[in-house]
Amino acid sequence: MAHHLLVRLRQSLITLVLVSLVVFAGVRALPGDPALALAGEERSPKALAAVRHAYGLDDNIAVQYWRFLSHAVTGDLGTSSRTGQPVTHAIAQALPVTLELAALALLLAVVLGIGAGVVAAVRKGRPAEWFANALALLGLSIPSFWLGIVSVLLFAIAVPVFAASGFVPFGSDPLDNLRRMVLPAIVLGAGLAAVVMRQTRAAMLDSLSADYVRTARAKGLARRQVVGGHALRNSLVTVVTVLGLQLGHLISGAVVTEQIFVLPGFGKLTLDAVFTRDYAVLQGVVLCTSTAYILINLVVDVVYSLIDPRIRIGADR
Known part of the structure; x- marks a missing residue:
């Protein structure tokens, strides 16, 4: 090791x-x-x-x-050259915003993506699989900027459940922080959740048809042990690969999401630096x-x- x-x-x-x-x-x-x-x-x-x-x-x-x-x-x-401050100071101010946004989006993608992928594989050919595939197709097809704008119109203006913009540190007011970060995290993590779901489903279908799973079933193991302890464990290599590759897109996609929700993260810092050389x-x-x-x-x-x-x-x- x-x-x-x-x-x-x-x-x-x-x-x-x-x-x-x-x-x-x-x-x-x-x-x-x-x-x-x-x-x-x-x-x-x-x-x-x-x-x-x-x-x-x-x-x-x-x-x-x-x-x-x-x-x-x-x-x-x-x-x-624009503010006269050390670059490390500017990064230290913007980094927590982007890290929190990426962490929430990743948590959403892992929970929903793996859960929906397992259900779709176990319930193959049933309405649960069709519903999960439809949601994944929507997540892959809808652009994040369009989803962000529509989300603000629906859930921050028409029905003001979440805040439309701004950032409040979690330590200052946890509830207000989540009101401002949950919606951007959903917008950012929707595409990743769809990718994780599709890959989890494909890997689970391969695992469920493998010899070791049939052997586990023949031994009389419970369905939960067969699915969770054998099929899902061996499918996680594929899922981890997808997550590792998609995290780069998650970080770059945060630039667009931060602009939509006016979050002072790496997105704003990067664009300001580009415009001012x-x-x-x-x-x-x-x-x-x-x-x-x-x-x-x-x-x-x-x-x-x-x-x-x-x-x-x-x-x-």
Whole structure:
């Protein structure tokens, strides 16, 4: 297990270095000169040169990248050219909002997706399966931005059950926090729940037709033990794979959802940085998001080994 984990850590570190290079190059490939935005109305050649020198934009690209990487390793992501605050401070303010939104959406997707997938597989050919498939098809077909707008109109304006916008920290007022976060979480997690449901159903159907399940039934095990202890356990590898792959889309989809519900998370921070050519903030946000995605995949690999030891044994050979 230790060797398996060390191999995954080494691969993750190499990937992270490559990601930092792509992030650095991609941000600088954006059209426009950030010095023009920073200089304001005073755009004389002397002022532009002073701005480029102050932010290190006149250095060689390799020097800029090395400075960015060496500072990022120590936790220094630079200073925002728009607000003058450290990038880590801006990220620390926006990160809890996005993390809570993603966590609630993931919880919704896991509970509804796995539950509906198991029911659809066990009740194959019955109305329960048709209903679950219909809901999954709706979740996959409806765009999140349209679902968000309709949800606000229905459940925040017509029937004011939830708040339409804004954010209140959970520690300040838990009930008001949930009033503002449950609806965005449903909008964000609907598509993921549909994907999880379809994959769970397919994996469960394969497991329920396997020899070991027929053997368990022949031994007289209860239906709950056969479905939960044998079929579902062996289907979780597929489900965990889907969750690991879809979490990246969950984080990126949060940008649209946060804009609809006016949440001060990574979405607003990213768009503000793009519009103002704030290199430091944009690099920091994308690097943090990429790091989170890499860590999620690392955790998924570890969970694989816990669910199915054969994966760990095969990786250690």
